[in-house]
Amino acid sequence: MRRPLLTLFAAFGLILTACGSSSSPTQAGPITIGVSLSLTGDFSSDGKALQQGYDLWAADVNARGGLLGHHVNMKYVDDASSVQQVQTNYQNLITVDRVNLVFGPFSSKLTIPASTVVDRYSYAFPEPAGGGPDVFKRGLRSIFFVQPAAVEDNLVSYTKWILSLSPRPATVAYATEDDPFTQPQVDKAKALLDAAGVTSVYYKTYSSEPIDWTPYAQAVAHSQADVVILGTQLPDALAFVKYFISHQYNPKTIIETTGPDQGADFSGKLGANTEGIMVPAGWTAAATAYGNDTFVSKFIAKFGGKASDISADAAEAYSVGQVVDQAASKANSIENAKLIDALHSGTYNTVQGPMSFDSTGKPQGGVGVYIEQWQGGEPVFAYPSSVAKKPPEYPKPAWH
Amino acid sequence: MASQLLQAAVLGVLTGGVYALMASGLTLIFGVMRIINVGQGALVILGAYLSFVLFNTWHIDPFLGLLVTMPAMFLIGVVLELVFIRPLKTDRESLSVLVTYALALGIEGVLGFVFTANYRELSVWYDTASVPLFGFRITLVYVFGFALCLAILGALFLVLYRTTFGAAIRATMLNRTAAQLIGIDVEGVSAVAFGIGMATAAAGGAVFGITTAFNPNSHYDLISRLLTVIVLGGLGSLRGAVVAALIMLVTQDVASVIIAPEWSAFVFFVILVAVLLVRPQGLYGVRVRERI
């Protein structure tokens, strides 16, 4: 009785080993890339945009014969914008589904907890949307933020533009979510403008869990500042602007960290009132960076709409794929350790422009982040003049 | 500062009216059935989504759409009462809390499935239009919402105090057993009361949806406020709910100017603690011996 059982076990073991070995990539076998995305929850619109970008890249790379010859399959799991779930998801992707590579989720808030899990398993973690300073504080070698510049510098070119104006605007009101992505940008802008003597008439950090933004919008409007700098995501970006419209408060210029870069999700709610609103952007559909025109045309072919509807999130996700593609060619391997080594040196071309990474994964010496402005129903690069498609509209026209 | 305070107070009264409407349904249900409907917040959000669908698909103005959503939600309420509340024969007070919480979760889940968790807004023309008042501007939507809530609350009070059926409801609120003894169909009254509670949620939801961006889990924040309102007003007291809603919202909006917006929500908590320490039965409540 015992022996047959033993044999059975042995056979079973053999089958398991066979399965195990077949799942590891042999030359040119298919590979799976795992991503946890916020398909539901607070970040779901961004999560879906990332998915579009990843899907588009996977289709692209497969059409070109795969990643180093490996056909790429994407596996997405939903984290519902939850910290606990994002950790569990990456753990399961790596240890249960045994994906070959992982790409990043949306937002600094989820990237930070996810990065410690991914690092624990020595996977490379190229990520499109976690760029707050706290992301790099852990000093992980495995993480790579695939955007042209570290997030806290996003508003630097905007402050340069403000300071170049003559006459210079006198007062600024700042309000930002207490979020590892938005707040560092606004704080840096404030430090630069304070130093240059532009008076701050209102500064407020508010909880990123939305309850009601009316009192903050009311306070900003009440300040009657010339310049309004807001550290927002999409919902509060809309809420502030709506309040300003209804209370006929017309600042000379207004910039929001996120929201105005989300294409139709933003313009659909505001119509003609988007005119003049600014957003820091590393990417625009009109940019001439590496492969951007193909990205835009393929995106429209696959998902419909028009160029100005494409969310920057999708371009950022697509860039992650581009970076990994080039790193794999350079390392001539898709092993995580070799990819990590490769990514720490060299320059990578993306639809957001060229970029390289320092030892903590911060993007270095990239082209920097520009100012995009809504003009005539389209977001266009407006500053600096080296990339500007149209000069910035200043002051912003009054609300309709 | 003075103008800002006045503006806050006016806004507090206007939004207080909306909360009064939403809370009146909650307190009515408690009064008639002795159950706390923790699902009221989710039902308000459901109402907001119904208005959203009508508005986005057929361009029906949310206020006009109430002609559809209120009866629909009334029916949903009656069905919910029949299926989920009525079978609770024992220990209604505790079990009903859990049943209605479960309903809230179910509604949240289904709404999330159908509409995703993206924030939605009812972008009507009057949510960016405003009228000048005492030297500042008030967004029209608050004015319209307040007017609507006053109208519905007025209708509710008329039904309660000027009709035979209203008398039956009030009798049931006063003493369920006695009402039963004098031949009132207490079960039927309960179903209708639950339905009325849902209809007020539909109306509240429409106004809430115009003034605030919402997603399926917005109900948590809402329900904790509504519950606090009805505790302050006195569980089961309609008049109390209205007065308490106005007190809460005005205090909150004024505190938001004087102290800071992020601490204004604590007003609810501070008032709640004060009420429990000084007058646990609430403003208009009577000290009833709650059956545990």
Place this chain on the structure above:
Amino acid sequence: MNAARRFAPRVALLLVAIVAILLPVLEPNPASINVAVFTMMYVGLASAWNIMGGYTGYISLGHAGFFGLGAYTLGLGVAHLGIGPGYGPFALVPLAGLLTGLFALPIGWIALRTRAATFVIVTIAVMFMLQLAAMNLIGLTGGTGGLSLPVPRWSGDFYNTPFYYAMLILASLTIAVSWWIRRSKFGLGLLAIRDDEDKAMAVGVPTRQFKLAAFVISAALVGMIGGVYAYYVTYVYPEFVIDPLTGISMVLMAFLGGLGTLTGPVLGALLVEPAQLSLAYNFGASRLYLVFYSGVFLVVILLLPRGIVPSVRDLTIGWWTRGGPGRAAGPSPGPSTPAPGNVVAP
């Protein structure tokens, strides 16, 4: 047969303990241990909640607030005492319990001035206020930007194991406390309060002190578990450590297994949490499992209001009494103890 009845539970207990202790060896995949960490966490949470909700009948829907308090206590303690990654932070877990308990004292004192209906409302309000405080006390808690804890440099394969044992120890502690209360005079007083508070007061049970004690003990245990959780996820965000769903989950598990019983909450957690985790991973983390929770809850309350354990126990007692001479139950609940929720046993 009597011998079998006496020893069967002990043997079963021993077996369960051995499996629980050896689990990381038997099933070393980190993803499985991750499931075990969360399951053990909910075994502890549901059992701790049951000490208040089950024994006294006062339903708290706000225990997630205490979970968060414990999480913040540990996170802030580690930061301010400069404790590095490794086993050090676990030493602060009792502190998390202590502070949470101290905090629960005034809350309980105020909330318990009211009877059941208002008490529920107060617990919900307290939870949201704690969450709001955590979001807005940015200088202390890091606000919605979160509070980060040191990350142990343990390998991926080993990483989850210490957390599993920490949760196992806390769950065992909670069950032991619950067992002790159940057998004590204090526990009898709590059950009397559940059955009829006025009568209990009339026969001399110090109801207010007893209720408050149960509330504080329950909160402190939940706080300790919250502390371990914070270290496990290495990041404390207010909306995730003080999540109404955590609060309702423990209630659901206690109800499913059997309110006011010792083993009910344990069983409920073992059934619900792995199912929840697997649903969340395979079908998306928010929508479906809400519907799943809602469905389980409604079925349990409408069809099985006393939960699994009491219902099954009645069946087996029926079987035993038919099968052999009747046997008077000791302190363990039989038909002599009214079933939870005032449901009169048939």
